Amino acid sequence: MATATLSPSIAPGAVGSPIESIVLTSPLPNQGVRNSIHVEGYSDPTFEQQLGILVRDANGSVIGSATAKIQADVGQRGAFAVDVPFQVFGDPPGRIVVYSTSPRDGGLTHLSSVDVQLNSDVQPSIPSIDLSRAESIVISSPVPNATLHGSVTVSGVSDPTFDQTLIVEVRGRNNVQLGRATTHINAAVGQRGPFSINMPFQVFGDPPGRIVVYALSPRDGKTVHLSSVEVNLQP
Secondary structure (H helix, E strand, C coil): CCCCCCCCCECCCCCCCEECCEEEEECCCCCEECCEEEEEEEECCCHHHEEEEEEECCCCCEEEEEEEECCCCCCCCEEEEEEEECCCCCCCEEEEEEEEECCCCCCEEEEEEEEEEECCCCCCCCCCCCCCCECCEEEEECCCCCEEECEEEEEEEECCCHHHEEEEEEECHHHCEEEEEEEECCCCCCCCEEEEEEEECCCCCCCEEEEEEEEECCCCCCEEEEEEEEEEEEC
16 A cells, blocks of 8 residues: 555646546556556545446456545545456556546546556556646636536646547536547647637536546557546536
């Protein structure tokens, strides 16, 4: 179990940016893992303080899964840790995924991941994780619980992604997709920067909804990071 002190709510050097909602401290990027993976880190509070854990192989298939509980009172950020067994042949690249879901519709509300080397003893590419790191995808607009009418401007700032591309979706009641578009980070390749897109949606009634922004892996097309904000939708 990590013993580091929890970080402040604002990351140094990233004024106004919240810290990463789900920080994985183990395994580290590109670390070799065998048979069973010890996954640990820190997370913002979630529904019933539960997190889902997946182990994906080189093709994105799930080869291991578990749940972890945040070791903190309800509504508080805290540590989590769990051992996840897996089985795979060879020594392909893999990915550890940690995510939270909505009690309303089961949709993803946040997802963080780290790429690893399966069936390997290779050393990680960095010695440790900064617990004060800024959230990888920050949604600054719309604000939580905003009421949206027919269209929405989604903007924020993001860490670099493959081709500096992000996917933006409007999700309605029961997590149904009501709109989807691609936007780009306005920064040089490999640099963190802003993004913004205006997208229409079509909805009947006035259901609760969610704006989701996420990045995909060029290797397997699966989500590597996802952030969201709850909103109210109007025709």
